Amino acid sequence: MHIQLVRHATLRVGYNGHILLVDPMLSQAGEMPATVNTPNQRPNPGVELPMSVEEVLDGVNAILITHTHMDHLDEAAVRQLPKHVPLFCQPPDREKLKNHGFEQVIVVEDDYEWEGIHFDRTGGRHGTGEIGEKMGPVSGFVLKARDGNEPTLYLTGDTIWCEEVEHALKSHQPDVVVPFAGAAQFLVGDPITMTKEDIVQLAQAAGNSQIFVAHMEVWNHCLLSRSELVEYVRANDLSDRIQIPQNGEKIEYQR
Template sequence: MQIQLVRHATLRVEYAGQTFLVDPMFSSKGELPAVPNTPNQRPNPGVELPISVEEVLAGVDAVLVTHTHFDHLDEAAIRLLPKHLPVFCQPPDREKLVQHGLEQVIAIEEAYTWQGIHLHRTGGQHGTGEIGQQMGQVSGFVLQRAGEQTLYVAGDTIWCEEVEQAIAEYRPDTIVVFAGAARFLTGDPITMTKEDIVHVANAVPDSRILVAHMETWNHCLLSRRELNECLQEKQLSGRVHVPQDGEIISFQ
């Protein structure tokens, strides 16, 4: 298994001989407006793609969309994605993706098997209280195949009962969490904080954790430096990796 953090939530995942593209967002630096009613009002994304769109798309066999907020699927990606690729998503997003001209949209209610790979959809909470409700439904996905490691991409969620249940049920070897502690001017964070990541690490002492969704979007306030300092203090640096944009991590 090999995972490349492209930028923000966009990942290239090579798994069981297939290459998945997760949450494609291809906009150029500063092309999109800041999320309103949030701190740090600067245009998005805050950094350029570390590689070309052509390199991101090279060899992709399928696309995995955790949800359709525009930092996970933007207009540039909709325009540039090959329309014939299978696109796996949560049920509420199927019709929207079909309307974008994607030809093979597969909504996963609970589980789906493709190319011998079992994809299980998991739940999450994109924040708390009224804000969490307004953010709408989000999903994560677990990839499993006999003889392969189990991968859990948690999606845009805080530490919550749904994440805890997914970890307990699937016992993933590797977990990708979306962090940044994104927040609005009021309310709690809507993506994982450093404390949430410590919770994840403590829940699965034998798993490796990759942290994405960092230092790209204007309301993601947790920096890599602050997170790494926390991980070092908690003696988790050996298991929790905070990759740079473009970095490739291989697992034996």
Template sequence: MHIQLVRHATLKVTYGGRTFLIDPMFSAAGELSAVPNTPNQRANPLVELPFSTEEVLDGVEAVLVTHTHRDHLDEKALRLLPADLPVFCQPPDADMLHQEGFSHVNAIESEQEWQGIRLYRTGGRHGTGEIGKQMGPVSGFVLQAPGVPTLYVAGDTVWCAEVEEAIGRFAPDVIVVFAGAAQFLAGDPITMTGEDIALVAAAAPDSHLFVAHMETWNHCLLSRAELHKFLAKRKLQDRVRIPADGERIAYPAPR
């Protein structure tokens, strides 16, 4: 299995002989407005893609969308993605994807098999309290196939009972967490902080963690350097990878 961080939450994953594109966001730097009511009002995204959209799309056989906020699926991706690609999503997003012209939308209520790969949908909480409710439904997804590490993409969630349940149920070999500690002017973070990541690591002591969703969107306030420093203090630097944009990491088959 290979996971490549394209940028932010956009991942290119080679799994079970198939290539998935997760949460495609293709906008050029500064092309989108800043998220309002946040400490940093820079236009989004903050950085360019590390390579062309043609390179990102090369070899992609399916798309997985954790939820349809514009930093996970933007208008440019909707224009450029081939309409006949299989798209896997959470049920609340299916109608929108159909309306955008995708002909093979697969809304996963619980689980589904595709090309010998079993996909499971998991829950999450995109923040706490009233803000978490306003952010709408979000999902994570688990991929399993014979001879391949079990992969859990937690999605836009903070540490919560749903994440703990998914770890306990699937015992993932690799967990992708969306970090950055995204935050508004009021309320708690709506994506994972260093503390959240430490809790994930404690709940999954045999798992490798892959951190995405950093240094690209205006309200993601936790930097890679800050997270590296935090993880070193917790002695987690060997288990938690914080890839650069464009970096590709290989994970061997489980023994």
């Protein structure tokens, strides 16, 4: 298995002979407005793609959408994604994705198997209190190879550290976890994605899992920097297990 961080939550995952594209956001830098009521009002995304759109899409034969906020599926992606490939999603997003023209929208209610890959959908909390409610439903996904030749992969989706994440770790015992970090925050309320403290707590709860951190330094309300996270991880003696990749970086994982 390999995971390539394209940018933000957009990942290319090589798994069981397939290339899965996760949460594609393909806009050019500054093409979209800033998320309102946030401390940083620069346009989104804050950086360019590290490769061409053609390279992002090369060889992709499945798409996985954790949820449809525009930093996980933007208009540029809707225009340019192949419409004929299987697209896996959470139940609330079915009609929206069909209306975008995707021809094979596959809803993962609880679990689903495709081409030797078993998908389990997990829960999460996209923030706390009223803000968390307004952010709507989000999901994580666990991927397991039917023949056991690939590491078990857990993509948390947009969530803070919570009981649902802890339950997923205990239930699935993933070899690799991809938390969506960045400590995204509005002018009021708590963070709506994982903070540096959440990442360390996740790593401590995840046993010997390797951690591949995504969702950083791209969207205007993601306030946690890579450098700050690196220092915090080092202070907690977890540098050997927590990888904080740069945009475009690819990491290989073995079973």
